[in-house]
Amino acid sequence: MPTPSLASLPIRRLTLRDLTACADLSEDRGWPREEHKWGLLLAAGKGYGIDDPEGGLVAACVVTEYGLREQPALAAIGMVLVAARHARRGVGRRLMRHIVSAMGTTPLTLHATPFGRPLYEELGFKVTGRAEMLRGRFVPAGYRPGAVTTRAATGEDLPAIVRLDEDVFGADRTHIVTRLPAFSDQLRVAEEDGRITGYAAAWPNMDTHVVGPLIARDTATAQALLASLAAGTGRPLRTDIDVRHGELLNWAKDHGLASVASNAVMTYGITELPGDWSRRFAPVTVAAT
Helix, strand or coil, X not given: CCCXXXXXXXXXXXXXXXXXXXXXXXXXXXXXXXXXXXXXXXXXXXXXEEECCCCCEEEEEEEEEEECCCCEEEEEEEEEEECHHHCCCCHHHHHXXXXXXXXXXXXXXXXXXXXXXXXXXXXXXXXXXXXXXXXXXXXXXXXXXXXXXXXXXXXXXXXXXXHHHHHHHCCCCHHHXXXXXHHCCEEEEEEECCEEEEEEEEEEECCEEEEEEEEECCHHHHHHXXXXXXXXXXXXXXXXXXXXXXXXXXXXXXXCCEEEEEEEEEEEXXXXXXXXXXXXXXXXXXXXX
């Protein structure tokens, strides 16, 4: 029987049963397997993929929607991957066109590497921002948290965290935020006079702890949250900071983190992301904003 052409292979929805195949695809492209992150994305979002007749996946990606289920306010596209043996044959373009069509009028966003950016621009995405990836062991020498108080979050804090997150992000992320206590190794809040002024999580990814999301009233609060998370782990930290937060970027670099990459934040259907960027310092993950 002849092998079907790539163009004729159907695009289907992925589920948690496809987690190993997604991790295999990441590894095929030289990425870490990131099974923990794939698990969150496939549970909280919608996975799309193309099966390889010879086994595994030809391509995959995940779309995470925010806001009302019937009419999302925003959807983030991430983990767009094509198997190395099928690269440069139009598979990624076909998958992305399918997603753009399936999402209809829902505004879209994604973080693009320099390699992927030309395809997204061809599809109509525009660069509206940039995020700088930092990695390293946090060095606390010389840092004093000042008046900012942080503590471990409790179950009773979740309603307040959800409200703060929606106010800052500009759309409801309850399905993500309520998964953070189980997904992350640390979830901390900043507090003043009994009111939560920021929160952040550190979740395991290979040999690092990823700091995200990082929501804070101001830079001093963001610094206190990041430092408190660093104090609770022996692993290097990794995070993606909006470049408009130059003060936090410089402070983090002064305390041991180094820039390892820079990605373009792109949007489709909107000229800028909703919410309050001045309090949104880092995403949960660039794959889901």
